[in-house]
Amino acid sequence: MSGSAAATGEVVREQLLTYQDGSERLATISDREIPFPDGRLIVSRTDTAGVITHVNAAFVEMSGYSEAELIGQPHSILRHPDMPAAAFQDLWETIRAGNKWHGYVKNLRKDGACYWVYATVIANLRHGEVVGYTSVRRKPSRRRVEESARSYAAMGGAQAT
């Protein structure tokens, strides 16, 4: 289903998102983009299964969820359906191999709007063991966002797998 919000002119659609664990969520997706706040970093940590264990204030503010709603949820709660599944497959393969992953990511807010980030994810090593992952997002260059959007559209996007 799609339509336009009369007051703002933004294009809104409803889409059923299917996650890797088989769960589903009917999400409202709009084309409204929230600008990344200058000078800030969005920081989160997950356990080794990708379940959120820590978020900073910028994460809460940009995602539109409360901290209590985020902790304990899979990180894929932010996954935008325009993002191809292959990007996240590459992310997991990279960090599980012990390497740092960088990429431009379109995230989905609770209210259906989106925000683009330049994300870096690393494994948290303690006494030689991976105990989780830290993800830090910063303000992306507009040129790289536009390139990434074209590239992801060519890949066909994906349901939130």
Added chain:
Amino acid sequence: MTLNLTVSPDFAPDRLSGWYIFNTWLARQLDTPVHLALYDDFAAQRAAIAADQVDIIYANPFDAAMLVREKGFVPLARPDGQCDEAVIAVEAASPWQCVEDLQPGIRIATTDDPHVHMMSMMMLESADLSQETVTFDACDSYVLVAKALLSGQAGAGFFLSAAFDGLSPVTRKRLRVLIRSQISVIEHVLLTGPGLGGQRQQLQSALLGMAQDTKGAGVLGSLGFDGWQPVEQEDTEFMIDLMETLAS
């Protein structure tokens, strides 16, 4: 045995006497002679660390990573409410209004302060600028970074936020902040070397009690600190992980 204390070379010059006063206070607390070794630059201090000539260090966040991960140092405390942030500034009359206005080829005045350089470079990414597309004017102090902007020698400058705010009002009025980081978790840390395990608890207790003690409060005042907060190993590990994500 004399212990060696050193301080990150980016401390504010007007706090020099404060670190000597802290050194004396530390020696009394530990009932051990303590020698304050100050280095002109980060390279000289790193050489001393590599040669195991440091027992206690008030470390720059960038060096804290190396001290914890490679040299077995343990974080003890951090100054209360003193997060390290970075500022990118231009001359007040510059046509540039935001970071995204900066153009490839711009000359940037910077110091050898590694974490400030790293945070500032991170803030240039949204302008599509990188080490390859800008040139640097290496300065020995933040006052010289300001001078490079005012003389037109550089188009933009990287500052430690506290150092920018500490410039004279006249100088600050002639500069303009384009962007200021709000990262909140990158901070200087006081660490002890692996040989000080037996005295760590005693030292941490003394540090945390400083603000409540008349003499201790005076020492804190000379450093410009309100007090110390305890730092756990995991707090520093988190900061190190975060900085690792920012490194290109």
